[in-house]
Amino acid sequence: xxxxxxxxxxxxxxxxxxxxxxxxxxxxxxxxxxxxxxxxxxxxxxxxxxxxxxxxxxxxxxxxxxxxxxxxxxxxxxxxxxxxxxxxxxxxxxxxxxxxxxxxxxxxxxxxxx
Amino acid sequence: xxxxxxxxxxxxxxxxxxxxxxxxxxxxxxxxxxxxxxxxxxxxxxxxxxxxxxxxxxxxxxxxxxxxxxxxxxxxxxxxxxxxxxxxxxxxxxxxxxxxxxxxxxxxxxxxxxx
Numbered sequence: 001x002x003x004x005x006x007x008x009x010x011x012x013x014x015x016x017x018x019x020x021x022x023x024x025x026x027x028x029x030x031x032x033x034x035x036x037x038x039x040x041x042x043x044x045x046x047x048x049x050x051x052x053x054x055x056x057x058x059x060x061x062x063x064x065x066x067x068x069x070x071x072x073x074x075x076x077x078x079x080x081x082x083x084x085x086x087x088x089x090x091x092x093x094x095x096x097x098x099x100x101x102x103x104x105x106x107x108x109x110x111x112x113x114x
Numbered sequence: 115x116x117x118x119x120x121x122x123x124x125x126x127x128x129x130x131x132x133x134x135x136x137x138x139x140x141x142x143x144x145x146x147x148x149x150x151x152x153x154x155x156x157x158x159x160x161x162x163x164x165x166x167x168x169x170x171x172x173x174x175x176x177x178x179x180x181x182x183x184x185x186x187x188x189x190x191x192x193x194x195x196x197x198x199x200x201x202x203x204x205x206x207x208x209x210x211x212x213x214x215x216x217x218x219x220x221x222x223x224x225x226x227x228x229x
Contacts, residue, residue, distance in 0.1 A: 035217070043223055044222050044223060100145075101147055102149070102157070102159065104158075106156050107156055
């Protein structure tokens with residue numbers, strides 16, 4: 001079974017600074033996808049960014065970028081120019097195999113300080 | 115753009131009661147996933163359907179059942195509710211057709227409270 005590891009239960013960052021949230025995964029699948037979701041206190045699961053295992057370039061979406069290192073099996077999320085509204089729980093998730101169901105990490109609670 | 119719809123958004127039930135959660139996927143999406151997220155936990159996969167057939171099953175209690183209907187909406191039925199069933203239940207949908215992406219689109223969730 002796939003395993004997703006987020007080693008940072010909580011992170012603090014100053015407003016306007018960049019922050020990196022770590023995610024590593026363990027899989028024997030040849031083809032898979034990696035996701036980052038943001039979950040504010042209201043509970044909805046907001047899609048941020050996606051990286052396919054065969055994508056040669058790191059994914060970027062506005063202030064979000066995914067630092068994908070396939071050999072190291074890591075998919076870290078980089079948030080540039082943090083904003084107060086970025087304070088939330090962030091989940092890394094893996095999708096692979098025949099059903100594409102998501103397996104989530106334990107999450108990282110990000111707090112952006114003014 | 116149309117999104118995944120879940121109803122109800124909030125539900126309060128007593129122990130041993132039953133509950134039915136509904137999910138309406140994005141139009142033309144043929145696959146539905148259900149996830150359960152307990153307080154302070156990460157979401158856990160429960161069950162999925164592809165073209166109205168169960169495609170995979172996760173850690174879903176025997177007290178729970180689900181199905182996908184001809185219009186592709188899905189219902190999660192929960193019986194003999196326990197306090198531990200209190201959680202946020204997400205539905206997500208995707209399509210296998212014409213896409214190389216693994217992306218799933220999440221609904222807003224149903225918050226179930228069992229008292």
